[in-house]
Amino acid sequence: MSVDPAFTGRHEIATAEAMEDLGLRIGEQLDAGDLLILTGPLGAGKTTFTRGLAEGLGVRGPVQSPTFVIARTHPSLVGRAPLVHVDAYRLGSAVELDDLDLDLSRSVVVIEWGRGMAEELADAWWDIELERPVGAGDVDPSELDADAPRIVTIRRESAS
DSSP, X not given: OOOOGGGOEEEEEOSHHXXXXXXXXXXXXXXXXXXXXXXXXXXXXHHHHHHHHHHHHTBOSOOOOOTTTSEEEEOBSSSSOOEEEEEOTTOOSHHHHHTTOOOTTTSEEEEETOTTTSGGGOSEEEEEEEEOOTTTXXXXXXXXXSOOOEEEEEEEEEOO
């Protein structure tokens, strides 16, 4: 897991474009075996971040929330690891997540809503929390994709 340590910590993100850019810069550094667990409320920018990450990895798109299909694999267009994008929101347990039989060793895996479920999948992972501080609890669904400040906190975690 070779992400520059400068990306760890708290980042203030002003726009969706800036969120995608952060994802892109991190995606350029990821390798097969990297696991990212994204946490945050609806509209915080998890899928927007993942779109940028996919661009940085050079995988086939489009990247959309996999809410109803649970997991989507995006093959590489440039000879790098594929991206497996998972939405664990509808899963009830870590057992259901494990049943997806994700190719963790040969892919970059992003799991939205995975905190509390996905940590058992790897010895180490990136914990990425996205917050939408303004109007977070009462956002009109039509405004979920609107530009609004977000806070992204990136931590390196391990099972030990």
